[in-house]
Amino acid sequence: MPVANAPSALRRMLRQRWQNWLRRRLPARRRVTLDQKRIFILPTWMGLGYLLTALLLFLAGVNYENSMILNFSFFLGSLFVVSILQTYGNLSGLVISAGHAEPAFAGQEAKFVVHLAKSRRKQHCSIYCSWHGFKSEACNLTAVEEVPVSLLIATSQRGRFRPGRFRLQTVYPFGLCHAWTWIDLDMEALVYPKPVECPLASSQQEADQEGTLVSAEGQEDFDGLRGYQPSDSLRTVDWKAYARSNTLYTKQFHGYQSTTRWLRWADVPGADLELRLSHLCYWVLELSREGEPYGLDLPGRTISPALGKSHEEACLVALAEFGHG
């Protein structure tokens, strides 16, 4: 029905215009210093209530010809003006820079870290970041020069996820005015496919040269300890040793790499591209957990068999980026 669609079409058009305007006015950057052209400010509902109180007192002052009540209302009005300037000042001069983004599986929350920093010797208090439904913890830049803020943003689709603009807002110090800005830090996070369980045909296993390859990162026979490296799985950390010495050690094992599995695109059933990726994702995780070496074979991308965290990540990245270049 064109009649019913007209308002929504209009709304779409307006939204489009708004977004375009924002894009022109606030282009995406990795690092943004807030200045007057980026900050918007309006009274909050409480601010309107406060102004109403001031107005009532003004009327009372006029009608009772009571100069002190009149002055009281002038004072409330002046405090409101100060509140506008201070709430604005609480955002202005803030430097927001993109931090890292942590990937997530589709349907889970991706974590984006942004850094708030002072550009002047001035305090910033009670600043929130929000993105659609999510609202971060309050940030206070009083004693510290810089704070990281984590934004947990729900993902739905596999691929490269760009959250776009998020909001940085504050009502400090009085809660009467609400200052905010839209920031696009040009961040993106990878969204892995949502793991979906499926049987993997055993015929797809390929026998390798049996018992000859010694995997350095096997998990069967304990070899000894070595210093922990950030890429090591926490499962292999020797916690008892940690308790004794306060240093992280990784237990080293070796195993005989008896089989190598190939996770092949063609072997996953189904016609739905996303679902097939989800199945592959499931097996990447499953095999990593079990410590079996595996390779990934996707159309246009092949990852030779290996084990370990970086390998797992490479496979997940390949799955996430599949079809997205």
Next chain:
Amino acid sequence: MAERRMPVFPMPRTAFVLLLLSVIFSVLPHWQRVPSWLLAVFVLVLGWRILVFRQRLQFPARWLRLLLVSAGFVGVIYHHGTIFGPEAGVGLLITAYLFKQLEMYTRRDALLVVILSFFVLATAFLFSKSLYITLYILLVMVLITAALVALNQTDRSINLWSPLRAALSSMAQAVPLMLVLFFLFPRIGPIWELGMQTSTKRTGLSEQMSPADIAELSQSSELALRIEFEDEIPLPRDRYWRATVFDRFDGRTWYAQDAAQVPALNRAELSLAGKPLRYRVYLEPTGQHWLLAAPLADVQGLEHRITSSLIYHTEEAIDSSVSYRVESFPDYQYQQAGISRLQYTRNTALPAGGNQRTRRYSRQLLQQSNGDPAAMVQAIHSWFFTSPFVYTLKPPQLGANTIDEFLFDTRRGFCAHYAGALVFMLRSVGIPARMVAGYQGGEPHPIGRYLLVHQYDAHAWVEYWQPGAGWVRADPTAAVAPHRIESGSLRESLQQQELEDSPFSALSARNLPGMERLRLLVDYMDYLWLKNVVTYNRDSQYRFLRNLMGEVTPQRIALALAVCGGLVVLGIALVTWLPQRQLRRPGIADRAYLRFTRLLARRGICREQGEGIVSFSRRAQAALPEQQDRIQRISELYSTVKYSPVTGTTQHQADKNDRLAALEQELKREVARFRP
């Protein structure tokens, strides 16, 4: 049905404390105006609120809250007998405000309480506008504003001073803009009529007065009015400030004339002569409709009408401090040609019977005076002077024939007794006479050129009508207690034991030598405040603007407002946005490390924004392998100084501080030796 317990939002402790103080101090100025049981409820409610905050108790259930607040409303309405008028209004407001304390589930509720606090606080100005209440209100505003800031603070580590400091600095920024608005914002007249009928019983002259009431007033050292003179302050015996006329007597009590019913003054019956006395009156709220002035006065600056009995009658009761300019002509003559029959009847009316001795004696005196009213008044004065009449504020009880008993038996009384007796005597022989009430005397202020007139200066005297002379003032009290009139001193007219109960008692704190000077100074400050700020109204604004800009036009006012307001806002903006001074000076370690980074920057190794110490150190070591060790050492030292955790006991802490200081010194030396 189980009550659903709503979760209570976690209010910061600072906000809770400040909000509680705001509530207490906002209500405090009203404590005498609200019913006393409300104060008990107030304490209970706040106690409950504290227990909720400490999680010992829950907020009351909704039905209970509704019940409590309804009971409170009914109680307040019952107490005041009305829902109209400022007292009842403030009572209801405070009740609602109070019970809102028991419903603070969300941040919004708390913010609402803050806004209500502002409102409750502002209502204190309905009842007083003195300098001191203003200072008090300003202090409480700091508390309320700080509570508002604290509610918006999320940093749990801050203490109570932080919101207070923020509030003070914000308020200091708001004050200049407020002043601009106060002086320049166009004052408009009342938009609609609001009858402000206060039911407060005020100290002061009232419309219905038995002699005992004036005696009671003599016990009060409350200020009644201030009179600021342009020239010399008149002599004490000429300081008669006339308020109203008592012309109906029922045998015991004199009743004030209902000025609204009296016709207006006919200027043709008036003849003014002599040099006028120019002054300005600052009248404290009286709750009555009359203005105080010396007859015969031209009152400017306040709307009023003059009745034929020379009462300056205002439409609205004087319920707040007012000021008006007066030009008085002490040598006036009024109605010397004659008075109307109605006036004659009114001013000679007496109860039919009783007080026969007085009536007889009056007739005798009239005969001795050959029918001349002035001579008769003179004779009565001499009688009062020569016979053992005593001026006292504690007269004995009088029986049925009050005048007879007073004049011939007790002979003890004060101004109202003597004035009443004189009027009775004159009326009984057909001479029109009336009792006039007002204030007599006043205390010249040593600093300001003004008189302080207190309630104990309340006085009653007589006006009688004489053909050819018109209305003439007579003050029988002058014959009995000359000091009272000649030096304006009630103190010297009183006997010793009476003094002790009066405001002049040596035991009273206000009469200690130091206190007296302090009292006068306090009054002077308040007078300046009243004169320059409180009474600033449309007229004074017009005069102020005319001095400022010559011709006053709306465009010019708007321009002045815009320019001044704009400048002030710009100033605030600069103060707000300029970098705040650094609270911590950069320490030795920071300065040394900064020097280190600068030295490296000269070699083209710049520390990136947000780059950690370790990664920067690695980069620098890679770039300058020959300095590797020193760079490593400097970085280690700096990160130890900066990031070593602060824990442990005080003793540990002290040790560690020493160790850190040593490390800082080492860092400084290392940097000094560093030559990339």
